[in-house]
Amino acid sequence: MLKSRREFSGTLFQILTGLACLIIVLMVALILGNIYINGHGHLSWKFLTAAPEQGMTAGGIFPAIYGTTLLVLLMTVAVVPVGVMVAIYLHEYSSKTSLFYKSTRLAVSNLAGVPSIVFGLFGVGFFVKFVGGNIDRVFYSGKLVFGQPAILWASLTLAVLTLPVVILTTEDTLRSIPNELREASMALGATKSQTILRMVLPQAMTGILTGGILAVSRGAGEVAPILFTGAAYFLPELPTKLNSQFMELGYHIYVLSTQSPDVEGTKPILYSTVFVLLALTFLLNLVAILIRSQMRARLRRTV
Amino acid sequence: MNSQNPALSPDQALKRRALFASNLKMAHLKDFLFGKLIQLNAIAAIAIIFLIFIYVGKEALPIFYSPEAKKEASLNNLFAPQNYGREDMPLSYVWQPVSEVPKYSVLPLFLGSLKVTLVALFFAAPLAIAAAIYTAEFSSYRVREIVKPVVELLAGIPSVVLGFLALIVMASWLQDLFHFDYRLNAINAGLALGIAIIPIIYTVSEDALTAVPRSYREASLALGVSPWKTAWSVVLPAATPGIFAALVLGFGRAIGETMIVLMASGNAAITSWSFTDSVRTLSATIAAELGEVVVGSPHYSVLFLLGAMLFVVTFILNMLGEMFVGRLKRKMMGA
Numbered sequence: 050m051l052k053s054r055r056e057f058s059g060t061l062f063q064i065l066t067g068l069a070c071l072i073i074v075l076m077v078a079l080i081l082g083n084i085y086i087n088g089h090g091h092l093s094w095k096f097l098t099a100a101p102e103q104g105m106t107a108g109g110i111f112p113a114i115y116g117t118t119l120l121v122l123l124m125t126v127a128v129v130p131v132g133v134m135v136a137i138y139l140h141e142y143s144s145k146t147s148l149f150y151k152s153t154r155l156a157v158s159n160l161a162g163v164p165s166i167v168f169g170l171f172g173v174g175f176f177v178k179f180v181g182g183n184i185d186r187v188f189y190s191g192k193l194v195f196g197q198p199a200i201l202w203a204s205l206t207l208a209v210l211t212l213p214v215v216i217l218t219t220e221d222t223l224r225s226i227p228n229e230l231r232e233a234s235m236a237l238g239a240t241k242s243q244t245i246l247r248m249v250l251p252q253a254m255t256g257i258l259t260g261g262i263l264a265v266s267r268g269a270g271e272v273a274p275i276l277f278t279g280a281a282y283f284l285p286e287l288p289t290k291l292n293s294q295f296m297e298l299g300y301h302i303y304v305l306s307t308q309s310p311d312v313e314g315t316k317p318i319l320y321s322t323v324f325v326l327l328a329l330t331f332l333l334n335l336v337a338i339l340i341r342s343q344m345r346a347r348l349r350r351t352v
Numbered sequence: 353m354n355s356q357n358p359a360l361s362p363d364q365a366l367k368r369r370a371l372f373a374s375n376l377k378m379a380h381l382k383d384f385l386f387g388k389l390i391q392l393n394a395i396a397a398i399a400i401i402f403l404i405f406i407y408v409g410k411e412a413l414p415i416f417y418s419p420e421a422k423k424e425a426s427l428n429n430l431f432a433p434q435n436y437g438r439e440d441m442p443l444s445y446v447w448q449p450v451s452e453v454p455k456y457s458v459l460p461l462f463l464g465s466l467k468v469t470l471v472a473l474f475f476a477a478p479l480a481i482a483a484a485i486y487t488a489e490f491s492s493y494r495v496r497e498i499v500k501p502v503v504e505l506l507a508g509i510p511s512v513v514l515g516f517l518a519l520i521v522m523a524s525w526l527q528d529l530f531h532f533d534y535r536l537n538a539i540n541a542g543l544a545l546g547i548a549i550i551p552i553i554y555t556v557s558e559d560a561l562t563a564v565p566r567s568y569r570e571a572s573l574a575l576g577v578s579p580w581k582t583a584w585s586v587v588l589p590a591a592t593p594g595i596f597a598a599l600v601l602g603f604g605r606a607i608g609e610t611m612i613v614l615m616a617s618g619n620a621a622i623t624s625w626s627f628t629d630s631v632r633t634l635s636a637t638i639a640a641e642l643g644e645v646v647v648g649s650p651h652y653s654v655l656f657l658l659g660a661m662l663f664v665v666t667f668i669l670n671m672l673g674e675m676f677v678g679r680l681k682r683k684m685m686g687a
Contacts, residue, residue: 055578058580059580063486065482066485066486066489066490067486069478069486070483070491070495070499073479073499073506073554074498074502077502077506080509080514080547083517084517131393131397134389134390134394135394135396135397137390138390138394142387149394153397155674156397156398156400157397158670159670161670162604162605162666162669162670163404163608163666163667164608164609164610164635165511165610166608166638166659167659167662168404169639170408170411170642170659173411174407174408174411175403175404175407240379240380241383241387242383242386242387245386266508270508270511270512270513271510271511272510272511272611273635276642276643277643299611300512302513303512303516303611306516306519306520307614316520319516319520323513326510327510330508330509330510331508334504338501
């Protein structure tokens, strides 16, 4: 009797925790299903390649796609070299007990937890007002050129936000490269920098690529940091200069769903825009996951 | 000296040695410079954290010294109840920065953030921790290989998409079910926020559970304890610091999340404890108002002050989370 009751509560515990898994999976399925069902119908070549029309209640989203692409490209150029070098410092150079190592570690993990809106404020205070303002003062004799929201500042703000992603993924990769490789290189008389540049980094290339892709997928989805650093409400012209403003997919979704005079009318466009953004981020994530699983398989073979 | 290459004349050998030496010197110089460059980048990573605080704080500073800002938005105005110049009115907390008498009480915003975050945590924590227990303790390999990528997928959904769904879809469902007074309210935003923080709570908890050594489980099972009892009274207590870290980090993520609450909470700064009222959170206030504010005005400074406060709160929460994870690691290493 006692035993069966114990068995019963055991089964109940397992069922409850299993149910939690099921609920999470179903929730994700519901979210993605809802967006797929409502979003794929309106999708067309014209939608992807045309500019918004009639107060954004018709037309396409090309400027937003273009702006997002340019934004994350600029971000990648800024974040990958810096992130990789910080990771190299953390894994190849520092002693794990030094104060400097510990503070860098702490800074990186805290950076990952700073709210995205605070990055937005930082972008305004530092990039737009301080850096941009000073560039204008020195090079343009006070004329307003860089001291205003622009795609350059938005992408640099995003670069700061995605820095931890690149650092942590690169560090993981460096950890997975066997030490014998470094030792062999050093034993042949190569300096540390030669070892890192010619032995370690080529081995770590796929991992760095993964970090870059994950950063792009994260950056493409963030809206709060670019609200005040360069995203434009409606701008049919494509950004051509570093100090142009731009349209962005996530911001476009926010604008359409909160400030549209006719929410029901814009719903198909809205859903399709969400669909495009999700497809973009998921595709990037998928590629990153595939590369990573391949890397893990290779690692298992070599060990 | 030139035993390998006897054809070389002494003169040539000398030249070659000099070349070799200079090459070596060059290599060492490059090595030195590369090392410095790397170190410089690490310094930059630390500096960014300070820069964020400095440049967000700098814009908030006028509140403490500028007479104009002090008149409108003194600390007294921000934190204490006011009657806003009308003796006959009761003292109250109001956030109305754009009105004839600007009112800057941050209390309704704090309350809003707290309410939404609590709903999110009460929704997400049980689900995510239970799911972590299941995948770490009971599930087959196949189930784990489904649940983990799904959670990763969820983590990859941009918050603006979740906000959009909460605004357009979920709010209507909840409205039909419960007939709230406000369609967009703390519960709606909190649930959407909960979905957003499930991945972090799940991942950190799962890490903590799998960090518990196998020997703990084996010892318990060998004593005849059932698997669920092992999970409940051996593994879970051992992983407590990690679970705690998951909650703290989830809380930090929720309180700073912007787009979801901006879109799904209704954004009315109401000072009440009711969860079915519309709420306006700290983060959403910054996002909604900074675009329209005059640069350098008291309102502008107050918004940066809110940002600085948000930064400090999340920074402390992160440190706490890190501390708990560190404690778990030490505990497991000692075992």
